[in-house]
Amino acid sequence: MLTPIREVIKIFILTGAGISAESGLGTFRDKDGLWSRFDPMKLATPEAFAHNPDEVHAFYNMRRQNLLSAEPNAAHRALARLESGLAERGGSLFLCTQNIDDLHERAGSQRVFHMHGELLKARCTACGETMPWQEDLSVEAPCPSCRRSGGLRPHVVWFGEMPLEIDGIYDALLEADLFVAIGTSGSVYPAAGFVSEARGHGIRTCEINLEPSDNARQFDDRRYGPASEAVPAWVEQVLS
Ligand code: NAD
Numbered sequence: 001m002l003t004p005i006r007e008v009i010k011i012f013i014l015t016g017a018g019i020s021a022e023s024g025l026g027t028f029r030d031k032d033g034l035w036s037r038f039d040p041m042k043l044a045t046p047e048a049f050a051h052n053p054d055e056v057h058a059f060y061n062m063r064r065q066n067l068l069s070a071e072p073n074a075a076h077r078a079l080a081r082l083e084s085g086l087a088e089r090g091g092s093l094f095l096c097t098q099n100i101d102d103l104h105e106r107a108g109s110q111r112v113f114h115m116h117g118e119l120l121k122a123r124c125t126a127c128g129e130t131m132p133w134q135e136d137l138s139v140e141a142p143c144p145s146c147r148r149s150g151g152l153r154p155h156v157v158w159f160g161e162m163p164l165e166i167d168g169i170y171d172a173l174l175e176a177d178l179f180v181a182i183g184t185s186g187s188v189y190p191a192a193g194f195v196s197e198a199r200g201h202g203i204r205t206c207e208i209n210l211e212p213s214d215n216a217r218q219f220d221d222r223r224y225g226p227a228s229e230a231v232p233a234w235v236e237q238v239l240s
Pocket residue numbers: 035036039040041044100116156157158159160161162163187188189190191
């Protein structure tokens with residue numbers, strides 16, 4: 001018997017590229033997805049950046065420009081409403097995203113954990129400083145902090161690198177009453193393993209996606225449809 005949704009007060013949500021698809025930002029593994037047009041091993045690994053920084057910068061400069069002309073959609077706005085609605089009743093939302101866009105923040109979400117980094121930030125490989133960055137990045141750009149050139153990279157987690165804040169993310173996951181995955185194919189770890197971690201700790205699980213993900217069978221509850229429709233409908237039910 002599933003806990004009535006009304007008793008759920010601590011929710012952990014994992015979002016993926018699918019929640020930003022209707023804002024015009026491509027996903028990775030759908031038809032015409034980013035990885036069907038670009039080779040991630042040539043653009044999203046530390047080795048690629050070491051061997052060809054100009055090509056990697058150009059790839060993320062293109063994605064940064066696309067992001068700056070994109071807008072949050074109804075799914076992002078619904079999660080911002082969920083965050084404030086849960087807080088009003090003494091509950092909490094832990095919003096963990098695999099996305100490197102800032103659409104959750106622009107929709108009004110106050111606490112967002114970007115486990116794969118943020119496209120609108122740069123990081124200096126010389127001094128380690130991370131800073132907001134909206135312009136094109138290049139090898140020549142000097143670090144505003146240490147002034148050295150040639151060291152700035154996108155503040156994005158690449159294949160082969162550790163995701164950010166992962167210990168705090170696991171702590172929050174295991175304290176939740178409900179784990180919800182939205183718009184993710186469930187094909188990249190460690191995010192793809194969150195649902196089995198939750199199940200192993202007796203936490204209810206729900207998938208909201210355009211179509212069944214690789215992990216669909218592990219979810220107690222599954223809702224399918226475009227995020228801009230399915231997420232607001234689910235949030236209204238939780239808050240009603
Ligand atoms: P991983 O094993 O978690 O993921 C590998 C995934 O990369 C595979 O599941 C596959 O879907 C994809 N992949 C690899 N080669 C591909 C190809 N040629 N075409 C299409 N897809 C391909 O990788 P990892 O090294 O453990 O990643 C560490 C962390 O970095 C993970 O959290 C990962 O999600 C993250 N990451 C972030 C970005 C980004 O752009 N933000 C890109 C890659 C990885």
